[in-house]
Amino acid sequence: MPEIKDILEGSKIAGARMIRLIEDCDPSAFEMLKLLYPHSGNAFIIGITGSPGAGKSTLIDALILEFRKLDIKIAVIAVDPTSPISGGAILGDRLRMQRHATDEKVFIRSMASRGQKGGLSRATKDAAVVLDAMGYEIIIIETVGAGQGEFDIATIVHSTGIVNIPGTGDGIQAVKAGILETGDVFIVNKSDKPGADELVHHLTMMINMRKPSKINSAKTNWTAKVLKTIARDGTGVKELADTFLSHFDFMKKNSLLDQKITEIEKFYFKSLLKDLTLNKILSFMETSEEYMKVLKNIQSHEMDPLSAAELVVNKICVFRGND
């Protein structure tokens, strides 16, 4: 079991063990997170998302180099929401990044979807709390997909970078998926390929059509940036790193960061509430005579599963009023 003290002192071994507990849905993780949480809140959390093959890992590898030049302590969590079966190639990508593993101020960790199912964003947020409390100044969360499906990265990061590549119709897909609304920085990677300028143009046009946020006046709205990179040789990556840092500054100056943090905390709270309720009903099911009786009724076909579930929920799970 990792020690809170070691995690707060930045021990990579303790941190990795703690994240493992989170991945395994170990019940002790929750108690430890409560102790770590007050020490978090200092990191700048960046999400990097995009289709498979867009070059996310290579780009992050290059971003690590840039942030290290500024002596920033940086951690990367690569989240794979798909089943471990197809994880081979992704593991290969991770290996490339591991050349930073000997750097004391770089931490890289993959997180797979295990038992968490719908709760992968909560587990990822848990891990970000740990890395934040460990003293990492920037935390990058890498994930495939973009906004839709089971894992919405924008609910846990301060700044979202969306990686696109020319000639794949990624821009159009982004519009379809509604992710244009959540992107803060659009990266046209592999920008030496044909169609890069068209993609930049397309994305810029789309950004200009975005509705201003309901909360903020036009003046305090961040206008999403479009940048060209070639991650393979580092072209444009310094500019990308600077853009993320200036987005962070912009948010701080316009009190957008506090707003964003509150949104993230609310989302985290709701996820936790759902998980804890589910845990409670699951452990209840293991011990309740009532539940066993209902199971027997289903088995003997005296009751159908739908009516049985309704009965149990209405009879047993009660929410107390405002007392």
Next chain:
Amino acid sequence: MPEIKDILEGSKIAGARMIRLIEDCDPSAFEMLKLLYPHSGNAFIIGITGSPGAGKSTLIDALILEFRKLDIKIAVIAVDPTSPISGGAILGDRLRMQRHATDEKVFIRSMASRGQKGGLSRATKDAAVVLDAMGYEIIIIETVGAGQGEFDIATIVHSTGIVNIPGTGDGIQAVKAGILETGDVFIVNKSDKPGADELVHHLTMMINMRKPSKINSAKTNWTAKVLKTIARDGTGVKELADTFLSHFDFMKKNSLLDQKITEIEKFYFKSLLKDLTLNKILSFMETSEEYMKVLKNIQSHEMDPLSAAELVVNKICVFRGND
């Protein structure tokens, strides 16, 4: 809103509307399912799973032809657990099958993962209940992946067919993923390609190494079959259809079917119980003053999200004892 009467009479339009309600997590779907459930329980439900590109859709298209020769009423639900973004190719596959759409006794429907997230297997089971009540004698559920990840098909079907293709290491992946334990019929599709016999040999060897089920004696255990097919030209598909039918017969004769049905019902009940509990807490959250107070405390940083969630769950969500 579809009418129960029309669904029971087998109206395709009413059935499709009902499945749409399920997909959309419409609250009226639950009440209707309660009415439909007593009319279900007659269909033989087959799961067909395998990697993308294994030829599942072409195979099912050919299976439909075989079952129709026996005048069996057949329905297919194609479940796509991935995000709609990558759904293009899959839609194309569906279109091929649609040549059966004019056949009164064939029903084909895709189901995408929308809001359900972890609950896709419940939504698919819901849809199977509808098709069963509509009078379809065989229901095929097609899905990518195999047992792991967010959607475990074996929890909702009577017989599981796993489609493998030569030369892709699918056999080895199946072992890794632990799906060998759940397969009843192993299909080596595209068996005119090099490596087909090796794959058959490999799968047969693996099946022989399977541990016998804890519940059944060796005598009443179904030995998983390995079959070669070329879905494209129909080779081996009649034998495959016969194998599924003989598995169904075998289960009925050895009272394995009742066991399996009970397992499916228990799993369905548990999924429903989880969903209903979550619905209850979500609607509670929208109206509770207590909840609003806690949200404010999070916003003012007087309380961290973890402690807040714990407080709400312990204070408000109570399970009554065995009264």
